[in-house]
Amino acid sequence: MNQTYSKYTPDDQAVWQMLFERQMAQLPGKASQAYLDGISAAGFRDDHIPDFERDLNPRLKQLTGWRVCAVEGLIPNRAFFELMANRNFPATTWLRRRDQLDYLPEPDMFHDTFGHVPMLSNQAFCDFLEALSRIALHYIECDEAIAMLSRLYWYTVEFGLIQEGNQLRIYGGGILSSVGETTYSLFSPEPKRTPYAVETLLQTPYIIDHFQEQYFVIKSYEQLYHSVSQIEAPLESLLVS
Numbered sequence: 631m632n633q634t635y636s637k638y639t640p641d642d643q644a645v646w647q648m649l650f651e652r653q654m655a656q657l658p659g660k661a662s663q664a665y666l667d668g669i670s671a672a673g674f675r676d677d678h679i680p681d682f683e684r685d686l687n688p689r690l691k692q693l694t695g696w697r698v699c700a701v702e703g704l705i706p707n708r709a710f711f712e713l714m715a716n717r718n719f720p721a722t723t724w725l726r727r728r729d730q731l732d733y734l735p736e737p738d739m740f741h742d743t744f745g746h747v748p749m750l751s752n753q754a755f756c757d758f759l760e761a762l763s764r765i766a767l768h769y770i771e772c773d774e775a776i777a778m779l780s781r782l783y784w785y786t787v788e789f790g791l792i793q794e795g796n797q798l799r800i801y802g803g804g805i806l807s808s809v810g811e812t813t814y815s816l817f818s819p820e821p822k823r824t825p826y827a828v829e830t831l832l833q834t835p836y837i838i839d840h841f842q843e844q845y846f847v848i849k850s851y852e853q854l855y856h857s858v859s860q861i862e863a864p865l866e867s868l869l870v871s
Contacts, residue, residue, distance in 0.1 A: 633682045633700045633723045642725050643678055649731065649740050650676045652809055660812055662792050662801040664755070664851065668748025679725065680743055690747070694756045698747060704736060708770050714763035719750055732809065745803030746787070754851035755801070759787065761858040765865070775865045778832040782861070785831050786854060791815065791823065791847045798823065798847065814841050823847055828860040 654676070657666065671693060673685050680686050687697040699718040713720050721742035726734055734741070749755050762783065769775035788804035798816055805811045815821065822844040824830070831846055848854050 631700050631702060631723075635679075635681050635684075638679050638725070641728075645725055645728055645731075646679045646740065647676050648728075649726075650674070650744065653744065653807065653812070656809070656812055657800075657806065660800055660816055661806060662749075662799040663794060664752045665748045665801055665806060668751035671751040672748055674744065674748065679739070680747075682721070686743070686747060690750055693751045694753050696750045696756055698743065698750075707766070707776055711763040711766040711770065714759050715767055717756070717760060719746065719759075721747070741803065741807040745807030749801060749803070752851055754855045758851070758855040758858060761855070762861070765858070765861055769865050769868075772865075772868055775868050778865065779861075781834055781836055782828070782831045784836045785834065785844075785846045786826075786848070789815070789836075789842050789845060790854075791845045792851075793847055793849055801848075801851075811841050815845055821845055826853065826857070828857050829864060832861075832864055 654669075671689060672680075673689050674680060682698045682700055690696045690698070694717075696717045696719060698721050699713055700723050701713075701720040703722050703724070705720060710720060719742075722737060722739050724738055725740060726738045730738075737745075762779065766776065766779050769779070784804075786802065788802050790800075790802040791805075792799050792801050800806055800812065800815060805815050818841075821842055824844060824846050826846045826848040834844065837843060
């Protein structure tokens with residue numbers, strides 16, 4: 631499908647600007663530097679919804695070879711991982727209403743683009759996404775394996791933290807697009823913040839209806855990519871058994 635940019639109304643553009651300005655006001659000092667650099671590199675602006683084909687994809691192609699692919703909403707696992715294995719990040723095109731600024735039951739275009747696309751300017755992060763997706767396709771018929779990989783995706787791509795110097799920073803799109811969880815994930819005394827460990831993540835259930843009780847912290851995006859080699863052994867045992 632196509633984004634059909636002309637369908638966005640002036641009110642849609644105003645909602646985008648409100649969401650964008652609200653998040654950008656609080657992300658410096660909280661978001662990963664790679665993410666903040668990606669906001670600029672991908673060409674995000676406060677005054678208009680990004681046009682996938684005109685704004686984002688030409689820049690991403692030059693940076694990492696990735697592109698944003700418009701989808702209607704949540705898509706099946708196979709289609710999701712096939713897109714990303716071919717360097718296409720799926721993003722829905724509908725935007726939340728004014729009365730949905732703080733919470734949505736499913737991801738909208740602000741989450742998918744503002745939350746995730748800036749990190750597509752980072753090569754190591756992109757290489758991790760591509761490699762993880764290829765593994766998922768290999769195990770796509772094994773529900774337990776896909777459940778384990780979904781946990782890994784959740785605690786990294788959606789809700790990951792990174793240690794930058796002596797400070798914790800956010801790189802997960804689910805946090806970066808949430809005004810409440812941005813502060814909670816870094817400063818609340820309630821959640822655990824645990825060093826990244828593949829086998830632990832594969833076995834850790836996640837929460838979809840409120841803030842996370844645990845976050846996992848990587849040391850670098852290179853660590854994330856190189857951890858891919860640790861993923862298949864636990865999954866292979868599922869097929870053997």
